[in-house]
């Protein structure tokens with residue numbers, strides 16, 4: 001009997017043990033499965049971040065040094081935003097709205113920057129009257145023996161990217177009448193063409209057209225001067241030794257319709273000089289359809305003036 005009892009207990013114990021073992025394996029397997037799933041997710045996100053980093057590197061390589069940090073920042077914030085969107089589960093419409101708002105902000109910033117350029121605005125709004133007043137102010141300084149525009153280094157640097165001269169001067173090539181000094185002007189302020197007798201051939205005309213049409217210069221000064229050698233040569237009626245010199249005097253001679261009158265009482269041929277300035281100004285406009293159109297539209301004003309040799313004064317012809 002005892003043996004039977006013992007045998008029964010052993011059998012029971014064996015069954016219970018087997019059940020425990022089964023339970024242990026089942027629990028173990030289930031926990032293994034769940035632990036296997038988690039790292040997979042982590043791996044996925046790791047892969048994603050690596051991919052992001054790689055694209056960052058590629059974009060930074062393709063752009064300039066200065067843009068690198070900005071682009072990295074942009075990419076970073078973009079990827080951060082995307083990440084946070086993924087977490088919070090933002091929908092497409094809210095994303096679009098944010099993008100539109102950002103574009104709007106950018107545009108507003110750009111407009112602000114554009115209005116922060118007072119120099120350009122001030123220059124473009126100056127009237128012809130103001131421009132002439134400013135030129136005479138500069139001439140008064142020259143008459144007084146002053147030249148105030150000596151800061152060439154900073155001016156050079158400012159003008160590297162371009163020029164916006166408001167004034168074109170066609171003056172005589174005479175070494176005693178340099179427009180920049182006469183009007184106390186700096187680099188980039190006057191667009192100057194100089195020929196003997198301040199007459200315009202096709203190349204000089206083309207140069208004026210370039211300044212008026214392309215650089216939007218508003219004023220053209222035709223500047224003659226007392227004791228002009230070219231005017232004197234034209235008056236002398238002497239035969240010029242070369243074809244090129246003949247070209248100059250033949251351009252000036254038609255100015256003197258009343259030749260005798262222009263000579264009377266004028267030691268410096270001042271009346272003849274004035275007539276030549278008038279004729280030169282007339283020819284410039286008549287020989288260029290572009291300039292004629294600009295004058296008609298009041299986008300270009302022609303001013304006739306004469307420089308007095310001794311005083312240094314510039315006098316406007318009425």
Ligand SMILES: [Zn+2]
Pocket residue numbers: 172173174196197198225227228229230231
């Ligand atoms: Zn001259």
